[in-house]
Amino acid sequence: MTAQVERGPLRRVVIAGGGTAGWMAAAALSRLSGNGVTQIVLVESEEIGTVGVGEATIPPIKTFNAMLGIDEDEFVAATQGTFKLGIEFAGWGREGEAYLHPFGAYGADISGVKFHQIWLKLRAAGIPLPLDDFNMSATAARMGKFDRPGADPRSALSQLDYAYHFDAGLYAGFLRTYAEARGVVRHEGRIAHVRLDGESGHIAALHLDDDRVIEGDLFIDCTGFRALLIEGALGSAYEDWSHWLPCDRAVAVPCARGGPGAGPLLPYTRSTARSAGWQWRIPLQHRTGNGLVYSSRHMSEDDATATLLGNVDGEITGDPRPLRFVTGMRARPWVKNCVALGLASGFMEPLESTSIHLVQIGISKLLALLPDRSFPAHERDEYNRLTAIQWAQIRDFVILHYHANARGDSTFWRECATMPIPETLERKLALFRSTGRLFRYDDELFTDANWTAVMLGQGVMPQQHDPLADTLDQPQVRDMALRMTDAFRRTARAMPAHADFIAQHCAGRPI
Amino acid sequence: MPIERVAIIGGGLCGWLAASMLARKVPDVQIIVLSAQGEERGLGIANGGEVLLPQDIETVAATGWRGGDLLKHCSASFVLGTAMSGWRGDGMPAFVPFGEIGAPLGPVPFHQLVAVARARGHAVNIANYALGALCAQSGRFAPPRGDDASVLATLAFGLTVDTGRLRDLLRADARRQGVTEAGMWTGGADREGTTITALHTAAGDGVDTDLIVDASGADSPLAGAFEGWAQWFPFDRAITALRPARSVPPLYTDLAALADGWQAFVPLAGGVAETVVSGSAQGPDVQSFRTGRQRRAWEGNLVRIGAAAAQHDPCAGLQLHLALADAARLVALFPANRDCRAEALEYDRQWRETSDCAFDYTALRLARNGAAGPVWDALRATDLPERTQYRHDLYAGTGRVVLHDGEVFETPGWVAQFEATGILPQRADALANALPTQAITAHLGKVREAMLAGLGRLPPHATLLAEMHA
């Protein structure tokens, strides 16, 4: 049957680019070579280098590591990693206030009534309890503690959820070792030209500047902001979201850990609002990552650098690195026989550290919709449809942080508070303002807990709770709530300090 | 201003379902039920028996209704899926089970393994790999226990109910919760702008209301802008009957394609509900109906539920499911204030999603099957809405199942329906194709063995019934 021969499995998958996205793809796709037919190759150029600032992650990365069969301690040690229980947002709602957006759920639903509604009901009844006390990760984070969640689903500890901070360069290196050990072939060289097939318009080969030619069936564009294949060769358009997410520059600088006033090793990221953007602080084992994300319409590069350097809590150990970006996404991240991942597929403002996650879900969707050599249009369409939904959901969540602010101290923040927002977010906000109701759309990444944390944290307070919560007996609910916070607190106290946990299980080699 | 009074139009099953659920979930609100013309058609066509899907049984429990009462008072019987005959071009019957079918092999879904096995010359009948189908065939069944980690946990069951008896049960329940009745609605209403402030009753004294729930079916005088579905759902006549039956009820509903319509049997304890739907029936006991839906389900302070909002061709047996979903959605979005625009928008969004998904499922069953006859040929030649066609093409191409929010059925339910209507993937997924034949056949063998072992542990259905009614 000739048709079968034409179809057949992919013979070669070519990954262009060896940043975080490229090596994640290589590691995950290495399993394909198990069929004895598919070969995975990766091309990268050391001279061009990587962006390498993606250092904070969210909990689903544990699934990615588990899929690869990576040992957690080995991985944390190899990447100078630390544990992340959430993000502290300082000054986002208003100057001088801070809230935590922790991982994991708040409390527990009772008789089908969502926990945050119970919290609202108690609050309305004059029993205000700190929301953080109902979240295991938040309770531990406030005490600077960490432990792995227990396996017993009835224990308070099992409610803990976490992700990692790590050195992005070391992470790429770690995945490279993994992928190469599983047969991925790496080519060092600079891509000079992308050759298209005259008839189909598919990518036929990458030509390197030393005349090497790398042919393939499927090409994965991980060339970062350059987007050499998806945009350079195939012209896939970019959808610009900067009218909603106006920051378009960053400056990053590392500093030494443990400077004066640095305090203990925190198990969370800190994001501090500044006059025209925000500053991140990511604690690693061997250093602290810092950066300022800002809007170039509202702040100059010099001011940004000065603001950043004036606000780090350790000795500066590198030169400030400027970065430019436009928040938005490739309207069609899969075109012909090319799928873009990572920065080549779009840029999500790093506020909720979702970029690496977007690479991960891109890979899992690609695996679920993996084409053969006939490249049916439907697989591509479905990939693009699902990707667009997921990006837009995360976008809305990030916009919420900017929009729902009562800072009023600068043009930047005033503009954010008054700008028109996507209709999808508008509706979510209206519903939450009225009765605190939240609905999860299409397998959305962020759950009720995430939205609750940020809505309330940013000062969006429902006018009243869901009438459903009134079917519950108040004294009984209050007692349950108090027992819950008590269990979380006792559990957190018994946990090791974050730094001690790392020292005991997964300390990196001193650098 | 808070909502204090809710008027429910329609004292049929649909209306009492909403009344009882609201009374249990929002006890501080006063609820009044009005009778209305056509109220027995609140769910759609008036059937003697309807089906609660596995997920509906969870809704029933969450509402606080007792499953035991349904069994005792509503002639309820267990069902594990639908036997479909006449829907495939090759004439083969098929079984559409609730619950899982087979088991994946690593990252490769079961139906993709089947597609590869078939492409390599192995005949595979998916019904042999679904516990529900095996149980239904062999008449063995007991409801799975919550803590069962074996293959028996993959068994999902629904319940059939006698609709008249369920209405009576819910009415009694609602009245115990304080719901009152206000007699017959005349069809008239008082309005302030777009808000309905009172409904007129035959007795003369109007009923003041803050929120109106219309459960009186598709012909309600309060109907608004309408989107008709006759091009995909051309059948508009139904004849229904409820007959006694002595034998042990089968563990499945039955759906047969006829030359000009279809026929369904819903087994009940001690009876069977029969429905024939066609485009041509004549006679005094014929119900005529019109498929389609309202542009908006929630408009101002009027919420349309059940068939007052959308009427699908009932061949997928979703009438009770959809009405229950509407009532549950209303509870989840019950407005705290009379200004309920935010709730209305969200309700409509979720309702439309669910209604779209039910439409796709039904339209693919009716308009993309292999049934014989000119009526079916004409339906197959009809263009489907783009979203519906996309689902079809993705499955027919490489066996991908598209899932949206508001889906009634997950992947196995879609796969089973495609199989039952004769739509098979042209080729399998690339990951599945990379598997050696031996690995696939060994896996299929293992799954089948586990299913048969599970089946062997189940008692005959007749034994279960005897115990329950002892």
Ligand SMILES: Cc1cc2nc3c(=O)[nH]c(=O)nc-3n(C[C@H](O)[C@H](O)[C@H](O)COP(=O)(O)OP(=O)(O)OC[C@H]3O[C@@H](n4cnc5c(N)ncnc54)[C@H](O)[C@@H]3O)c2cc1C
């Ligand atoms: C300010 C900022 C903060 C961020 N913070 C986070 C965070 O906290 N969490 C998170 O998840 N993400 C974060 N990100 C995003 C994260 O950095 C990226 O998603 C991640 O680094 C993936 O990048 P990449 O691999 O797509 O691109 P890059 O790192 O740019 O890699 C591109 C690769 O392509 C190769 N290449 C390019 N051109 C050629 C050529 N002509 N020939 C050969 N090779 C070529 C390069 O050598 C390199 O290997 C942040 C991004 C920015 C800008």
